[in-house]
Amino acid sequence: MKGQLDFMLLAVLRTGPAYGYVIIEDIKRRSGGVFDLPESTVYPALHRLETKGLLRSEWAEVNGRRRRVYDVTTTGRAALHDQRDAWRRFSSAVSSVGESP
Amino acid sequence: MSTTGPIEAYMAIFARHLAVAPRRRRRILEETEGHLLDAAEGLVAKGRTETDAQRQAIERYGGPEGAAASFGTRPVGVLCRGVFRVLRRLPGRWRPTLTPAAESEHHLDPGCSSMCDICGRDVAPADSLVTDLSAVGEVASHVTMVVHRACYDLGGAILQLRGTPVTAAGPPPRDRTP
Numbered sequence: 001m002k003g004q005l006d007f008m009l010l011a012v013l014r015t016g017p018a019y020g021y022v023i024i025e026d027i028k029r030r031s032g033g034v035f036d037l038p039e040s041t042v043y044p045a046l047h048r049l050e051t052k053g054l055l056r057s058e059w060a061e062v063n064g065r066r067r068r069v070y071d072v073t074t075t076g077r078a079a080l081h082d083q084r085d086a087w088r089r090f091s092s093a094v095s096s097v098g099e100s101p
Numbered sequence: 102m103s104t105t106g107p108i109e110a111y112m113a114i115f116a117r118h119l120a121v122a123p124r125r126r127r128r129i130l131e132e133t134e135g136h137l138l139d140a141a142e143g144l145v146a147k148g149r150t151e152t153d154a155q156r157q158a159i160e161r162y163g164g165p166e167g168a169a170a171s172f173g174t175r176p177v178g179v180l181c182r183g184v185f186r187v188l189r190r191l192p193g194r195w196r197p198t199l200t201p202a203a204e205s206e207h208h209l210d211p212g213c214s215s216m217c218d219i220c221g222r223d224v225a226p227a228d229s230l231v232t233d234l235s236a237v238g239e240v241a242s243h244v245t246m247v248v249h250r251a252c253y254d255l256g257g258a259i260l261q262l263r264g265t266p267v268t269a270a271g272p273p274p275r276d277r278t279p
Contacts, residue, residue, distance in 0.1 A: 020132060021139040039140070039161050040168035043132055047125075047172070065139075068132050
């Protein structure tokens with residue numbers, strides 16, 4: 001699940017910078033409510049991705065409050081591209097096996 | 102959204118269990134509280150009372166102990182980085198001694214805020230000790246640190262961290278009284 005969470009975080013942030021609460025709500029919305037994670041799991045993952053250089057962050061004033069806003073780096077975009085390819089191959093292979101007579 | 106109430110209580114427990122480096126700690130505390138307040142405001146907008154919204158935001162976030170632990174813990178070497186950096190500059194072996202002012206009860210000024218030099222957590226005035234590190238034998242230099250009482254073993258072992266000896270340097274001072 002950790003790998004999938006990282007993938008989803010990169011995918012959500014690919015569309016634009018966001019802070020933690022918005023990222024979590026976006027994951028829930030895009031997954032149709034399937035991924036309703038304990039919200040505390042997201043911040044360690046964001047920090048880990050930042051340590052790896054896949055994300056960057058900075059404090060910003062958003063709606064009257066200081067928030068840590070995250071954005072994908074160039075390295076992060078490349079990693080997301082690779083992970084998407086890998087996921088497509090994996091899910092295609094699983095589907096092939098699962099649906100074969 | 103008020104910062105008092107369930108979120109305040111949650112953050113107090115979360116902060117107590119958060120064992121990370123001081124700079125990272127400040128960021129995590131601010132992000133966590135900000136998230137809970139955002140979540141609670143979203144629920145208030147949907148018709149919840151402020152107290153119920155805060156409780157539900159906390160429930161969705163997860164228990165404070167587990168949430169704090171998910172950020173990892175500082176390894177002993179990192180935890181005591183400040184101390185070891187100082188110790189490397191001291192000649193020979195060393196031992197901590199209480200400053201004369203700390204031999205009975207020592208408190209920081211009530212309005213003063215400080216951070217324990219060993220565990221990196223905030224030190225409440227009533228829980229503080231100011232301690233000198235002195236070289237064993239001829240004292241060529243010494244440094245002064247503010248630490249939690251629990252991070253400093255008054256029984257004589259050297260700088261115990263949560264009951265685990267961090268280091269030992271020479272016999273405990275014979276004139277120490279707990």
